Amino acid sequence: MAVFTSVTLDEVNAWLEKNYRVGTASELKGISSGIENSNFFLTTQMGGTQREFVLTLFERLSKEQLPYYLELMEHLSKKGIKVPAPLRNNAHQIVGDLNGKPATIVTKLSGKSFLNPSVRHCELVGDALAKMHLAGLDFQLSQANLRSIDWWKSTVPLVIPHLNSAQDQLIQSELVAQINFFNSAEYQSLPSGPSHCDLFRDNVLFDNVSGQDELGGFFDFYFAGNDKWLFDLAVTINDWCIDLATGEIDQARYAGMIEKYQAVRSFEPAEINSWNMMLRAAALRFWVSRLWDYHLPREAKMLTPHDPTHFERILISRREVSSYLPNNSAKHATK
Template identity: 70%
Template sequence: MAVFTPVALDEVNAWLCQHYNLGTATDIKGISSGIENSNFFLTTNKDGQTTEYVLTLFERLSREQLPYYLELMGHLAQKGIPVPAPARDKTEQIIGILNGKPATIVSKLSGSSRLSPNADHCAAVGAMLAKMHLAGQDFKLSQPNLRSLNWWQATIPLVKQHLNAAQNSLIDSELADQTAFFASKDYQALPAGPSHCDLFRDNVLFDSSSGKDQLGGFFDFYFAGNDKWLFDVAVTVNDWCIDLGTGVLDQARYDGLVNAYQSVRPFEKTEIASWNLMLRAAALRFWVSRLWDYYLPREAEMLTPHDPKHFERILIQRRDVISCISSV
């Protein structure tokens, strides 16, 4: 989340007055984390009651693409999964136009991110991720993960000029392996459905108001898509269960997340067999996207691109060290 398109308080108030029944905006504050959309904490007052929301202006996604993400969040929220619920306007729409960009308002979850998680945090995330996958099975809309194989194949040629010989060899080799993997019968047989596809530490909140860390919810679904559930787990493991300096998996956090996930939805045999290739696929996806953001940046207020070398290290680790999972 960043700020590419500024929004002033009087601008958002005029928009709210015309389209919503949420009251008057009393404060709007840009959110600095993330790199895709313009995001703001929005505070409103209606009949003396203060409510906090998140306002998002979409910079890359079209208005036609947005219903999938927003309706998925609404579907999951109705199923009891702790995710932001989109606010509907006076005509029951969940997408509007603000300052020339598609825009939406969603509820603000409680809590804060745990950027140094322990095994218990990872277990909570793993169990809720499995519940989210099952809750999304009857979601009516379908859209592929837009940052999957086709996007890697189109984007890698754009960044290769910025890589050295060893990096080019690595990225070419991994793309060839993943192209073959995606074409395989094993890959086609993997269970799939709506997936978050970006469940990093900063996209999950924990609430400690009760005196104990409790999962507050998952947010930022704007990379979501119908994909293999195993890919969603691999993306999550590659962030939550590693040493950030080296990319090496932390066994206690890894076991906590994977075992908790399987306590809700046990892995199938094809998933167990495909696990290491999927960990590599998840690493490649984010190496490519970080290379793209780093070398082909867009101008934005408060934007700091992530270091692409982080996921290069993770990919090398996953290629060098075979990680296993077992059925429960």
């Protein structure tokens, strides 16, 4: 969510006046976190009422691709899942154009992110993620996860020139392993549906309610796609339930998230058998993307690429462990 395309308050007000009934923009502030789109906190005034939104200008996604993400958010919001709700414009369109880019406004969730989550935070996320998966079952649109294995296969050759020999061997051997896994009958049998695919700690908010943190909501759905639900959970586990210095699983947070997820949706036998490979797939996906962002960057205001070695460590850690026991008794990993 860096700022690639600048927008002024006057430009936003002209756009709002023409397309929306949300009043006049009084404040526009660029959001520095993230690396894909240009995002701004937008405050409007209308009849003495102040409202807060998030304005997004899309830098990679086309206008034709965007209805999947935005209508998924609209669908989940209507199902009671705590996600930002897109505003449709006066022509009932869910996406418009601003400064030459596709643009939309969504409601702003309340709360704050916790970059050092507790067991309770992980439990809340596990519960809500399972509910989100089930709520998406009757979503009518379908779009593959654009950062899945086909993207890995095309991107790995681009980053290999920037790797040392050990990294080269690791990334190529894991890619071959994942290609074989994705082609297996067991993988094909895994339950799937709309998935967030990027549910990191900074994409979740928590509200303090009566002295206790409650889920404020999930946001930033612009890597979402129809994928295996197990992959979505593995991405989440690999960010929320680890020791940041080593990439190794934190057992208390891991067990809390897994148990609360399975209290809503139990794993099928094929999911239990595929769990270790899916944790590795989730690690590879973000190692590849961080290598790409770091070594082949785009210019943007406030853009700071993430350290690729973080997910290299996570992938190495997942490859070293033989079993993570993804069931309700998941209390330990076996080396």
